[in-house]
Amino acid sequence: xxxxxxxxxxxxxxxxxxxxxxxxxxxxxxxxxxxxxxxxxxxxxxxxxxxxxxxxxxxxxxxxxxxxxxxxxxxxxxxxxxxxxxxxxxxxxxxxxxxxxxxxxxxxxxxxxxxxxxxxxxxxxxxxxxxxxxxxxxxxxxxxxxxxxxxxxxxxxxxxxxxxxxxxxxxxxxxxxxxxxxx
Numbered sequence: 001x002x003x004x005x006x007x008x009x010x011x012x013x014x015x016x017x018x019x020x021x022x023x024x025x026x027x028x029x030x031x032x033x034x035x036x037x038x039x040x041x042x043x044x045x046x047x048x049x050x051x052x053x054x055x056x057x058x059x060x061x062x063x064x065x066x067x068x069x070x071x072x073x074x075x076x077x078x079x080x081x082x083x084x085x086x087x088x089x090x091x092x093x094x095x096x097x098x099x100x101x102x103x104x105x106x107x108x109x110x111x112x113x114x115x116x117x118x119x120x121x122x123x124x125x126x127x128x129x130x131x132x133x134x135x136x137x138x139x140x141x142x143x144x145x146x147x148x149x150x151x152x153x154x155x156x157x158x159x160x161x162x163x164x165x166x167x168x169x170x171x172x173x174x175x176x177x178x179x180x181x182x183x
Contacts (some may be wrong), residue, residue, distance in 0.1 A: 048173050103128070110135050 036044065070089075074082050108125045109132065117139065127138035 113139050
């Protein structure tokens, strides 16, 4: 019976030390995390929402002011001038849309070209440009640099020490003895 009591005492001490370690670990984890009260959290959320709203409102105000100034300019123009200005605005919008579509197409083509060259599609932002030829040149340049870098890394990892030869001339080598029989 005394050994059972001793074993139980040792086990309870071990359990207590484990519980203390767990409590210490949990305390360290909670110290690393930020904690907010409900009021602090609400205040932070309100602050961030207010900032986002102010930014959006300023953009809307700028857009509205540019529309008003454009309308004032059109009002001062004659009918022919107004028509020309409206046509120029339409042409500018169409050119912008065409440029956006071309960029989407270039992006798609660049991704395909990267896949063909066995390169990650994440590189598309590094190689894309305003025209197809420059994009292809960028892909080619990136491919060669990427391949050189990979080859260098592989060579570095595969580099190792040459096998050491034995000092005794190989007389204890069983393979050498078998080969010598057949010579």
